[in-house]
Amino acid sequence: MKLLYSLPEERRRQLRVDAEEFWYCVPYDLSEEQNFVSDSYVIVTKERIVVSRQDEVVFEANLRDCKQIVCESLINNGILTVWWKDAERTPVRIARFSMRWLVPFSYIARGATMLSQGNLHKVVSRELDNTCPKCGYALPGIRVCPHCNGRQETLRKMRELCRPYIPRFLLVTALMVLGSIVSIAVPKVQQQFIDSALLDRQGGMSDVLVFVAVMLLLTVLSIVITIASNWYSTVLGAGMSYDLRAKMFQKIQRLSLSFVQERKPGELMNRIVSDTVQIRRFLEGIFSDICAQLFKMVGAMIVMALIDVKLLLWSLVFAPVVLLGSMLMDKQMRTRFRRERNKSDVLNSQLQDVISGMSVVKSFGKEQEESVRFQHVAEDNTRVQISNNVFFACVMPCFVFVLGLGVYVATYFGGLRVLDNGMTPGMLMQFVSYVSMMYAPLNGLVRFSRIFSQMLTSMERIYDILDEPEDSGETRERKAYAIDGDIEFRNVTFGYKTYEPVLTHIDLTVKKGEMIGLVGASGSGKTTLINLLMGLYEVDDGELYLNGKNIAEIDRNSLHSQIGVVLQETFLFNGTILDNIRYAKPDATYDEIIRAAKAANAHDFICRTPDGYETYVGERGYTLSGGERQRIAIARAVLNQPKLLILDEATSSLDTESEYLVQKALDRLMENCTTFAIAHRLSTLRSADRLVVIDGHRIAEIGTHEELLQKKGIYYGLVMAQLQMSKVTGEAS
Amino acid sequence: MGPMGRPPGGGRARFDRAAQNSSMGLQAPHQEIDLEKMDEESEQMLILRYLNQDNAAFTRTEGGFLDLKTDGKLYQKVQVIRMFPNTDKNRYLSVREGTERAREIGVINDLKKDFDRATGRAIEEQLNVRYFTPVITKLLSVKEESGYAYFVVMTDYGECRFAFRTNNNAVVKLSENRIFIQDLENNRFEIPDIRKLSVKEQRKLDMFL
Numbered sequence: 001m002k003l004l005y006s007l008p009e010e011r012r013r014q015l016r017v018d019a020e021e022f023w024y025c026v027p028y029d030l031s032e033e034q035n036f037v038s039d040s041y042v043i044v045t046k047e048r049i050v051v052s053r054q055d056e057v058v059f060e061a062n063l064r065d066c067k068q069i070v071c072e073s074l075i076n077n078g079i080l081t082v083w084w085k086d087a088e089r090t091p092v093r094i095a096r097f098s099m100r101w102l103v104p105f106s107y108i109a110r111g112a113t114m115l116s117q118g119n120l121h122k123v124v125s126r127e128l129d130n131t132c133p134k135c136g137y138a139l140p141g142i143r144v145c146p147h148c149n150g151r152q153e154t155l156r157k158m159r160e161l162c163r164p165y166i167p168r169f170l171l172v173t174a175l176m177v178l179g180s181i182v183s184i185a186v187p188k189v190q191q192q193f194i195d196s197a198l199l200d201r202q203g204g205m206s207d208v209l210v211f212v213a214v215m216l217l218l219t220v221l222s223i224v225i226t227i228a229s230n231w232y233s234t235v236l237g238a239g240m241s242y243d244l245r246a247k248m249f250q251k252i253q254r255l256s257l258s259f260v261q262e263r264k265p266g267e268l269m270n271r272i273v274s275d276t277v278q279i280r281r282f283l284e285g286i287f288s289d290i291c292a293q294l295f296k297m298v299g300a301m302i303v304m305a306l307i308d309v310k311l312l313l314w315s316l317v318f319a320p321v322v323l324l325g326s327m328l329m330d331k332q333m334r335t336r337f338r339r340e341r342n343k344s345d346v347l348n349s350q351l352q353d354v355i356s357g358m359s360v361v362k363s364f365g366k367e368q369e370e371s372v373r374f375q376h377v378a379e380d381n382t383r384v385q386i387s388n389n390v391f392f393a394c395v396m397p398c399f400v401f402v403l404g405l406g407v408y409v410a411t412y413f414g415g416l417r418v419l420d421n422g423m424t425p426g427m428l429m430q431f432v433s434y435v436s437m438m439y440a441p442l443n444g445l446v447r448f449s450r451i452f453s454q455m456l457t458s459m460e461r462i463y464d465i466l467d468e469p470e471d472s473g474e475t476r477e478r479k480a481y482a483i484d485g486d487i488e489f490r491n492v493t494f495g496y497k498t499y500e501p502v503l504t505h506i507d508l509t510v511k512k513g514e515m516i517g518l519v520g521a522s523g524s525g526k527t528t529l530i531n532l533l534m535g536l537y538e539v540d541d542g543e544l545y546l547n548g549k550n551i552a553e554i555d556r557n558s559l560h561s562q563i564g565v566v567l568q569e570t571f572l573f574n575g576t577i578l579d580n581i582r583y584a585k586p587d588a589t590y591d592e593i594i595r596a597a598k599a600a601n602a603h604d605f606i607c608r609t610p611d612g613y614e615t616y617v618g619e620r621g622y623t624l625s626g627g628e629r630q631r632i633a634i635a636r637a638v639l640n641q642p643k644l645l646i647l648d649e650a651t652s653s654l655d656t657e658s659e660y661l662v663q664k665a666l667d668r669l670m671e672n673c674t675t676f677a678i679a680h681r682l683s684t685l686r687s688a689d690r691l692v693v694i695d696g697h698r699i700a701e702i703g704t705h706e707e708l709l710q711k712k713g714i715y716y717g718l719v720m721a722q723l724q725m726s727k728v729t730g731e732a733s
Numbered sequence: 734m735g736p737m738g739r740p741p742g743g744g745r746a747r748f749d750r751a752a753q754n755s756s757m758g759l760q761a762p763h764q765e766i767d768l769e770k771m772d773e774e775s776e777q778m779l780i781l782r783y784l785n786q787d788n789a790a791f792t793r794t795e796g797g798f799l800d801l802k803t804d805g806k807l808y809q810k811v812q813v814i815r816m817f818p819n820t821d822k823n824r825y826l827s828v829r830e831g832t833e834r835a836r837e838i839g840v841i842n843d844l845k846k847d848f849d850r851a852t853g854r855a856i857e858e859q860l861n862v863r864y865f866t867p868v869i870t871k872l873l874s875v876k877e878e879s880g881y882a883y884f885v886v887m888t889d890y891g892e893c894r895f896a897f898r899t900n901n902n903a904v905v906k907l908s909e910n911r912i913f914i915q916d917l918e919n920n921r922f923e924i925p926d927i928r929k930l931s932v933k934e935q936r937k938l939d940m941f942l
Contacts, residue, residue, distance in 0.1 A: 032797075034861060036891040075818070076921045077865035081796075091810060092796030096862060100918040130917040131896055138881040138896045138917055335940050338899070342942065454879050 001125040014055040020045035024108040028097040044112045063116040071109035078102045175229035180295035182222045187433035195426035237283030241276040275458035282455040293441035300434040318405040326446040343381040410435045480558035483546045485512035485674035491542035502528045504697045515675040517685030520694035564637030566650035570629040578613040596639040599665040602631035626653035647677040784839035785847035793855040813859045875937040
């Protein structure tokens with residue numbers, strides 16, 4: 001999101017900020033008097049924070065006097081507060097804003113606080129706007145407002161995308177042209193037959209036979225062409241959406257984790273699945289359908305003009321009426337369908353509510369009330385359905401009549417021409433056929449423009465991903481590199497959002513083979529430290545070295561193949577236990593797998609399952625307990641003989657006894673392996689060589705269990721608290 | 734409704750015993766304090782303390798916040814929270830510490846009755862800042878495009894425009910005629926009674942209900 005809005009020169013002069021460089025400038029939209037305000041800004045320069053309301057300065061302060069600038073999130077709005085260094089002064093509310101501005105203000109609050117401490121680092125926001133700041137248009141996960149910037153860019157991309165498929169497009173188009181020629185030929189043949197054979201009863205048996213044969217041929221030809229053209233446009237649409245999907249999937253895999261995490265997982269899935277489907281549907285259905293009709297329409301109009309231009313113009317009289325009618329009809333249909341769908345959603349959710357809560361309903365004796373409530377909703381639903389059905393039953397035939405109005409005009413004027421001998425009866429019939437051909441696509445055109453714009457939105461969402469610049473680190477060349485477990489954090493600072501550091505100034509040197517226990521309250525940054533070690537994020541400041549090599553220069557694949565990870569949330573893929581254990585090393589022998597399973601204390605329970613190592617697990621498979629899943633995950637992590645083992649609450653679901661067993665086995669197996677372990681249960685970490693206590697975004701204490709106990713600091717407090725709690729719960733129960 | 738008394742002391746006795754046992758077992762002097770503190774905290778948790786003119790003095794600070802003096806203690810920048818924000822705006826207000834934990838200091842039963850006008854206004858100011866739900870009085874324009882609805886409305890805060898997704902439960906029916914609309918930015922708008930809108934406006938709105 002934009003954190004630096006610009007002000008016109010004159011306004012800067014009026015506010016007397018024209019001499020200073022703006023660091024941040026964001027508008028706010030609510031006043032103290034419960035009104036929306038416009039043209040009002042919070043301006044942060046290197047030295048000052050200024051709040052303006054139109055041409056007036058309503059608050060200003062020197063950043064040196066400020067201790068902190070805080071963005072507080074209230075109920076559906078937020079405020080910006082200044083806290084003073086002088087403790088005597090009470091904090092001041094300087095601006096109030098709707099949710100639209102909450103994110104930018106939380107960034108600039110952080111940025112301004114940093115400035116007040118003399119830190120000149122500029123914070124940036126990677127979040128995307130939900131709506132266009134200029135026009136208020138919704139931006140569903142896209143950066144450029146299609147409304148403000150026009151759709152040229154997207155159309156250009158569309159052309160780009162279509163380029164490799166041009167031969168196939170040409171083929172489909174050629175088929176369509178051919179199809180429309182055949183359609184246009186039919187009335188012509190009929191005209192010939194009527195005028196030359198039927199009119200004066202001059203023709204004979206042979207004429208009738210030839211006519212029937214030609215008509216049959218044309219029909220068959222038309223069917224064949226339609227099938228071919230549908231076939232090829234389906235192939236084209238499916239091919240393009242397949243290519244797009246593959247491209248997007250590859251791209252998402254290459255993008256940094258932060259890009260993926262900034263977006264909701266469902267949303268990314270949607271883009272790969274539904275947005276590409278949208279494009280396929282467009283090409284398959286709408287494109288082939290509407291284009292074929294359009295070709296027919298144009299062809300028919302050309303032939304009509306050749307027959308009689310005046311008559312053509314007369315026939316067109318009702319075209320605007322039909323277009324308008326189509327537009328109204330389209331709107332009505334959408335509104336009515338939506339209403340019906342909404343009502344049936346309400347009905348379904350109500351039904352689901354009652355059925356899944358049946359035991360509660362019954363135990364409170366509320367059956368009667370629930371029935372009445374349900375009846376209410378059901379009646380509502382029925383009312384809408386009846387209204388819709390009546391509407392369509394009455395209006396549809398009228399609409400079809402309107403669509404055919406052109407034919408009446410053409411017949412009237414054409415009939416007069418025939419009586420004047422200006423036209424043969426056959427030609428009149430031919431002409432009238434063309435009129436209906438000309439009117440047919442008008443109804444579709446309305447739909448077309450709507451679906452076309454939906455398709456473009458999908459395109460924009462797809463290109464939002466395809467155009468995203470890849471990981472900043474990619475600029476540095478990364479190479480495969482063998483690590484052996486020496487690790488060094490040098491003054492590392494990192495935050496998922498630049499305005500909110502999670503870890504600051506981390507200095508830590510770990511020797512090969514050491515076991516490090518990470519201790520700290522939830523949210524203190526233990527998992528973050530591990531994420532950095534795994535190279536999932538890049539450090540904001542400072543360096544992280546593995547064996548003296550900067551982690552930014554190590555190829556991620558090579559790095560990950562040397563790290564074993566067991567996370568708190570154990571994720572098993574759909575497949576057998578065997579597949580899951582050898583995920584990291586597909587060529588592992590049975591022998592290696594069994595050893596790994598034994599080390600993880602998983603072998604015994606695996607043998608107890610009916611299918612042994614071939615037991616199917618995952619979403620629809622055999623249900624494993626939390627402890628069993630963790631043990632499989634541990635086996636998976638150690639199979640590879642990693643140089644660095646990361647255990648994030650890896651044994652939290654095990655009972656104390658099996659935890660002890662697993663730890664002993666891991667100790668033996670992992671002699672040369674550096675281990676980082678996070679655990680809330682401190683007893684888990686007793687075999688750690690050193691414990692690192694993280695508190696207040698930094699390393700607060702470091703040392704062995706004994707050293708830290710003697711120090712009587714945070715760790716001591718944690719140990720004592722846990723001891724106490726276990727005593728209390730133990731003895732009270 | 735009067736302040737709730739202390740609950741009968743069963744729970745307390747058990748915790749005291751536990752505290753004694755553990756302190757004997759560990760021989761560490763400062764542990765008792767921790768447990769006692771927690772004990773006290775759980776006790777505090779159950780207290781429902783009503784604030785009124787006689788036992789609480791609110792003062793508006795220069796910076797636009799509220800300080801509270803009660804029970805011999807001064808709390809700075811207290812928060813006032815509505816327990817029933819949608820139905821009873823001036824009753825059952827929870828007054829909380831301005832710290833991150835925001836512990837409850839007390840409850841205002843009825844703002845209009847329990848405090849004088851001036852204090853009432855100062856507290857109301859805090860509520861007005863905390864809660865932002867513009868009330869829609871008129872629908873000026875309603876448009877729909879590609880699954881998004883665009884509204885231009887007149888509210889008690891003035892004219893504004895907003896957008897929401899049409900298939901996303903953005904419109905919540907609070908009762909038969911009262912609705913909330915949540916826009917794409919997570920702002921919330923209220924229509925207290927849709928029957929008060931004109932028939933034309935109601936028809937426009939009906940599409941989204």
